[in-house]
Amino acid sequence: MGFSQDNLKGFVLALLSSAFIGASFIIKKKGLRRAAAAAGVRAGVGGYSYLLEPLWWLGMITMIIGEVANFVAYAFAPAVLVTPLGALSIIVSAILAQFILKEKLHKLGILGCVMCIAGSIIIVIHAPQERPISSVQEIWSMATQPAFLLYVGSVIALVFILIFYFAPQCGHTNVLVFTGICSLMGSLSVMSVKALGTSLKLTFEGKNQLIYPETWSFMFVVATCVITQMNYLNKALDTFNTAIVSPIYYVMFTTLTIFASVIMFKDWDNQDAGSIISGMCGFVVVLSGTILLHVTKDLERSSSFRENYMPLSPSLSTRLCGGNGDFLKHDEEDEPYSEEACSRQQELYS
Structure with a gap:
């Protein structure tokens, strides 16, 4: 199956998004270090001097550019293609940290980078074609089909159970609670972002979609889901080790997003079994590489800890x-x- 122009645009935008977002982490960290050196108080212990650091703001602007590119990518290419490519931002961050921050990249971490790149290539080669959409009302009919409504209802029910039952009991001891909430909401936010992005793309092409209430409904869903998602992701990162949260969140979020996209946009309807299986294999390779990168990053940190410090008491x-x-x-x-x-x-x- 040929690689369509829309898929190519989405692919390029997803790559740019990963490059900008990956670089933004390094630029912001460099800014945080510079601000801490100047003020003597780190952000991790309550310092806010980084708000006066131009380098930190450059990192924020870079991240915003990356997120905008990611938003637009969903308007051109299916989520099955765009979402897994987000793992490439981890590679950009790891490579730049090696040269700019002098943070050593473990040999197994290099293998993880290679796996992410190889898996991404497989996903791109076997990505489905983006289905042509002529109006936001057509997207709304997809969002209100019985299969997707069942998925949405299941997600909302699970989120409420996790928030009101499991979070108070074991939210601070089980990493799956907070990451589960933001992954479930994240899958809905991506579907809404794709719907909103497509509406805006049609509007810029001369077919005004802002006059329809469906467009504003998708915008409301995006805002609600993103706020909830970020709230519980921050809780997860504040409670658990980042090296544990990040791969678990990536696996759950990406899997649920692909599943939701397959239901709503019927991404796999025109693909043969071989292409679907190949795409899923590429996805598994990317997931494995991502987990390997995070695990080796944590091993490197703990190794450095054991070599340089003795227990005080x-x-x-x-x-x-x-x-x-x-x-x-x-x-x-x-x-x-x-x-x-x-x-x-x-x-x-x-």
Whole structure:
């Protein structure tokens, strides 16, 4: 099956998005370091001096450009193609960190980069053609078909169960609760973003879609889903190790998004079984490479921790996790350990 012009545009925009977003993390981190060196207070312990650092703002602008490119990519190419390519931003970030931040990239991490690139190539080669859409009302009919309404209802029900039942009980001990909420909402946000992006593309082509209430309905859904998604992603990142949250979130979010897109936009209807299986294999390779990148990043961090620092005292070492250097919650009967002291230790060992 040939690679259509719309798929090519979406592919290029997805690549640009990954490049800008990956670079933005490095630029912002460089800005945070410069601001901390100037003010003496890191952002991780409550400092806000980075708001006066031009380099940090350059990183923010770079990220915004990347997100806009990603938004537009969904208007041209199917989510089955665009979403998995988001993993390439991790490669850009890892490579730039090696040269700019002098953060060593583990040999297995290099293998993870190669796997992400190889898997992305497979996905691109076997990506389905974007279905031509003539109006936002046509998208609305797709969003209100029984199969997708069943998916939406299931997602909303699961989100409510996770928020009101599981989150209070085990949200801070089980990483799947918060990441599950933002992954489920993320799949709906991508479908709404694609619908809104397509509406805006048609509007710019001269077919005004802003006069239809469906366009504004999709905009409302985008805002609601993104706010909820970001809220619980921040909770997950604040509670658990990033090296654990990131790959789990990527796997769940990407899988659910592809599943939702297949139901709503019928991405696989015109593909043969071989192309579908090949695309899924490419997706699995990308997932494996992403997980490998994050795991080796954590191993490198813990290895550096063990080589450069000795335990200060038996009581302190019991509060440190030997595997990843994270602080463990201590029991109430343990001797008091202030938040300020914990922050100082985190700054020392990070």
